[in-house]
Amino acid sequence: MDRKRTDVLVVGAGIAGLAAALKADRQGADVTLVTKASRPEAASTWWAQGGIAVTRDDPDQFAQDILEASAGTADPDAVETLVTEADDAVRDILVDTLGVEFDTNGDGFDYGKEAAHDEPRILHVDAATGKHIHVPFLNYITDETDVEMLDDTAALELIRHEGRVYGVMIEQDGEWAPIFAGATVLATGGIGALYPRSTNPDGATGDGIAMAALAGADVADMEYVQFHPTAVHTEEGTFLVSEAVRGEGGILRNGDGDRFMPEYHADAELAPRDVVARAVKAERAETGEVVLDVSPIEFESEFPDLTAKCNDHGVSLPEIPVAPAEHFLCGGIDVDRDGQSSLDRLFAVGECACTGVHGANRLASTSLLEGLVWGRRAGDAATGHAVERIEAPELLDRDPALPDTFAREKFHRLRRVMDEQVGIERSPEGLSRSQAVLRRLKGEVDAYVRTRTSRPLYELRSAAIVSLLIARAASERDESVGCHYLVDQADALVSD
Ligand SMILES: Cc1cc2nc3c(=O)[nH]c(=O)nc-3n(C[C@H](O)[C@H](O)[C@H](O)COP(=O)(O)OP(=O)(O)OC[C@H]3O[C@@H](n4cnc5c(N)ncnc54)[C@H](O)[C@@H]3O)c2cc1C
Structure with missing residues (x-):
């Protein structure tokens, strides 16, 4: 593979990476975007359902809702940035540039309402908003900009020296090479692959966070892993039933057929996610199952995409069996208002970054928005730096490849x-x-990585590093807050 240089290197092609690439391209930079995905579905952005929140006429109330959902832990300055720039970012990129046709009613946009939002303020396309944003965004970047997009291309390691990042070692078709960049923007998404049940696509192994942490970048709020209360697990896989269904009137019932959420929170089904997730877990343990009863709403006409998913997965309506699943990491690479990390020339945006917007718990439908707003800011700030080459790290591959079962078995242990x-x-x-x-486990994987280079091995290393960061941060937080919830005793022993 040829060595390459570029003004701005973006790693990841979800909403955050695409927004950063678009902005840097608009600024006249030479932009390269690498993604290990070879199809849109490999990014969480594609799967987003409920939609993207906007401020409408009341940014103060939106900010208030975000702060309340975070149990007062979100950074007010970051929240102000988000709500101040929300409507402009959505109009500029999604409406004017990509032409996304959000659902409307007779009065204009059909704003949806979700848990812990004070008013309807969520733009959506059916309950399948992600793909209606992601596909046109990928097409626009490919067809209408000068951004060079390399898919099926994985970032393995940052090229760094004394607190500055010079680019990334990338792997393509089993070969690797450096790409040197004036600035690097990590947009690698979430960490769902660290848990046995997650709403994320399989490749969500936390690579960007691991690479940044290994290079010495600060990370923050890693203990705040959000679990979505209403995921459906079948043999066909896991899918999410959006909060919008509860927003419209869907009711959670336990195995005895009883509605239970009013006993847990005054907002019942629309309580913050962490509260609903713990309640669903508890009721499942006590009564055997929890279902989302959609009989009070016109489910099939209001949520045709979810209806199709239920059919595909053999789930019969109106009672959808649900359980919690890992959904979102509130923390990540610690960044400022421009997505600048603690390392020079390294930026991070989207789910792999910690902007402070979510604190200990994320308000529904603010993640796409955060990716858009910070993507634009970081794409701008990353532009204008000179490209310099230094000696790239040597990745070795002198020992025989490991069998496929190796990574599978280690992942199994880690997830448990x-x-x-x-x-x-x-x-x-x-x-x-x-x-x-x-x-x-990390020690074992490190030993293999010293003499072998492969994408699955690096993904496993990322997962081990990020798992440790989460466990360590959680053990340092000695009180329950947001989605970090402490009980006195471990329920189960860890088996090695
Ligand atoms: C089922 C589901 C429903 C959701 N619904 C909503 C919603 O309604 N509203 C909302 O606001 N949020 C929602 N979210 C959350 C939101 O979708 C994500 O947080 C957001 O899309 C993350 O965007 P991102 O650009 O940071 O990452 P992603 O969209 O996950 O993209 C990450 C990209 O990085 C690439 N990548 C990863 N590692 C590497 C590597 N080493 N080298 C190269 N490329 C790499 C991936 O291939 C991918 O292209 C939902 C999430 C899920 C899973």
Whole structure:
């Protein structure tokens, strides 16, 4: 593979990376965008359902809702940036540039309402908003800009020296080479692959966070892993039933057929996600199952996409069996208002970044928006830096390749630990035991990475590093807040 240089290197082609690439291209920079995906569905952006929140006429109330959902832990300055720029970013990129046709009613946009939002303010396309944004965005970047997009191309490691990042080692078709860049923007998305049940696509192994942490960048709020309360798990896989369904009147019932959410929170089904997720877990443990009863709403006509998903997965209506699943990481690479990390020339945007907007708990439908707003800001700030070459790290591949089963087995062990000890409920004992297991696992993987280079091995290393960062941050937070919830005793022993 040829060595390459570029003004701005963006890693990841979800909404955040695409927004950063678009902005840098508009500024006249030579932009290269690499993504390990080879199809749109490999990004969480494609899967987004409920929609994207906007301020309408009341930015103060929107900010208030975000702060309340975060249990007062979100950074007010970051929240102000988000709500101030929300409507302009959505209009500029999604409406004027991409021509996304959000649902309307007789009065204009058909704003949706979701849990913990004070008013309807969510733009959506059916309950399949993500793909209606992502596909036109990918097409626009490919067809209408000068951005060079390399798919099926994975970033493995940052090229760095003394607190500055010079580019990235990338892998394509089993070969690797450096790309040197004036600035690098990480937009690698979430961490769902660390848990056995997640709404994220499989490739969400936390690569950007791991690469940045290894290079010495600060990370923040890693303990705040959000679990979505209403995922459906079948043999065909996992899919999400958007909060919008509860927003429209869907009711959660336990195995005895009883509605239970009013006993847990005054806002019942529309309580913050962490509260609903723990309630669903508890009721499932006590009564065997929890269903989302959609009989009070016109489900099939209001949510045709979800109706089709239920059919495909053999789920019969109106009672959809649901359980919590890992959904979103509130923390990540610590960045400022421009997406600048603690390392020179390294930016991070989207789910892999911690802007401070979400604090300990994310308000529904603010993640696409955060990716858009910070993507634009970082794309701008990353422009204008000179490209310099330094000696690239040597990645070795001198030992025989590992069998496919290797990564599978290690992932299995890692996910079990994360599920049992670093999941919806945690205990100090469990968190300390989990770190011991994860440290051992990371040590094993590190030993293999020293003499072998492959995408699955690097993904496993990313997962091990990020799992440890989460477990360590969780063990340092000794009180429950937002989606970090402590119980006294570990429910289960970690088996090695
Ligand atoms: C089922 C579901 C429903 C959701 N619904 C909503 C919603 O309604 N509203 C909302 O606001 N949010 C929603 N979210 C959350 C939101 O979709 C994500 O947080 C957001 O899309 C993340 O965008 P991103 O650009 O940061 O990452 P992603 O969209 O996940 O993109 C990450 C990109 O990085 C690439 N990548 C990763 N590692 C590497 C590497 N090493 N090298 C090269 N490329 C790499 C991936 O291939 C991918 O292209 C939902 C999430 C899910 C999973």
